[in-house]
Amino acid sequence: MLGHLPAQEYWEATSERNEKGKGFCVDNRAFRQAVELIDGAEHILVTTHTRPDGDACGCVAAMTQVLRGRGKTVRPLFVSPIPDWYAFLFEEKVPVLGESVQVEDLVGGRLGRIDLVVILDTNSYGQLPRFEDYLRRTDAPVLIVDHHVTSDKLGRVEIADHTAAAAGLVLFEFLKDVGWSIAGKVAEALFVAIATDTGWFHLRNTDSRVFRTCAELVDLGVDSNELYRKLYQTFSHARFKLMATMLDRLELHLDGRYASQYLVREDFERTGAAYRDTENMVNECQRIGSVVVAALFVELRDGRIRCSLRSRPKGEQAIDVSEIAAAFGGGGHKMAAGTYLPAPIGHAMQLIRDELAKRL
Ligand SMILES: [Mn+2]
Structure with a gap:
């Protein structure tokens, strides 16, 4: 079986699609509930689907930095290794479940307390091998930010919009709505998330909402040319x-x-x-x-x-x-x-x- 597929493939696989370019399809109530969940937590684990792609990596990088900026202790974690070319998004080597971190470490609290789990770019147990064990055994609430149609309803609060081309787009709209700063590396990570999930703006999910968001990110200082070079012109x-x-x-x-x-x-x-x-x-x-x-x-x-x-x-x-x-x-x-x-x-x-x- 294949692992996770990039968003455009889910997108193209579904005929159900809202009018292009609408934007803000998420109920603002979910935004407020997400803020409450985050404000009430000190120690936050941030993760994403197996075989992480650019959207997954970009979202984890952006969310980690935003939450740290709000004074939280944040532990990013991948459930399988990331491609080398996305490593530049992270200041640290992010641990991988099954390598340096085991499910028992999470359950036993050996990584420290975790009082909120944030899952980005998926809402399915099937995309979270091993991590599923932890999810089923923890009492920590889960916050989902996602854009896939398939859902196991993992979140206590879910910011989910399947009309969005990328989870990074949903995350951007959330951060903007609640007024949390999107700058520097956060803007760069969100741009990577959206640009990669749209095949650098050539796939059919590339709508006006994508361009508007990315235009804002460029205004915030993102150098799209440099990112393109880092991602697509660094073959060995x-x-x-x-x-x-x-x-x-x-x-x-x-x-x-x-x-x-x-x-x-x-x-x-x-x-x-x-x-x-x-x-x-x-x-x-x-x-x-x-x-x-x-x-x-x-x-x-x-x-x-x-x-x-x-x-x-x-x-x-x-x-x-x-x-x-x-x-x-x-x-x-x-x-x-x-x-x-x-x-x-x-x-x-x-x-x-x-x-x-x-x-x-
Ligand atoms: Mn995605």
């Missing part, structure tokens, strides 16, 4: 060589509508790239105009084949790739899904191609 040579290998292997099928690519173990050894370096690479070939569905097959260390699928609507033709993935025990969303397949890689590729041929 090894990672770039891996991408070049992948692109070299690209094949178009089904009248150019299906692009398949693959990487094998030897490619990682030869280039010196890491498995996590494949992140987002499957999307590269969507620059080819004819491509409707893209797939990347990666041979893992244990020999299994990880298949990532991406779909993009073209006219009336929209392929639900989660159905393709589900046919092989995987899952995901309409526009982004994945599954694991048995070796050999050629056979795995043939299975997906045959399944797609039925639909394309």
Whole structure:
């Protein structure tokens, strides 16, 4: 199964959508209740979903700094490691649950008292592996700031707006409404959250509310050019060589509508790239105009084949790739899904191609 998917993929997966650019869809009462919850707490734990993306990292960084600015003792915590390129958002190395911190440490109070838990960019147990154990065992109230449709209603107070392109947008509107300072690193972190969840303003969730918010953040001193460089122009040579290998292997099928690519173990050894370096690479070939569905097959260390699928609507033709993935025990969303397949890689590729041929 895939882990958490970026917001735009949830967004594109749902047809339900409010009028673009409305803004302020959250009831102000939730804002006031959130302030009460925060004001009543001294020691606050801040976390987000597994496989944190830019929205998740940006929100954790922003919320941590805002709460510290209000004199709170704040413990940011991730439930799985963050990509290296988001580390600049944090002044400290944020602990990861299951690495330097265990659930028992949280439950046993070995990290100190926690009287409020703030969860950003998710409201689902399924996105909080291990942390779920803690949530079920703690009496501390939970505050949610989120923009996903799926919800396990984890929060005593929930600031949730599924019409927002990013959780960072919801957090911005909350901070602005209650008059808490958005400046410096907080503004930068919120910009990263919103810009990354909209694919740097090119995905379909990019509405006028996104631009208005980001314009305000630029007025507050955010240097968008510098952030873009930090996030998208810092590939290692090894990672770039891996991408070049992948692109070299690209094949178009089904009248150019299906692009398949693959990487094998030897490619990682030869280039010196890491498995996590494949992140987002499957999307590269969507620059080819004819491509409707893209797939990347990666041979893992244990020999299994990880298949990532991406779909993009073209006219009336929209392929639900989660159905393709589900046919092989995987899952995901309409526009982004994945599954694991048995070796050999050629056979795995043939299975997906045959399944797609039925639909394309
Ligand atoms: Mn998000």
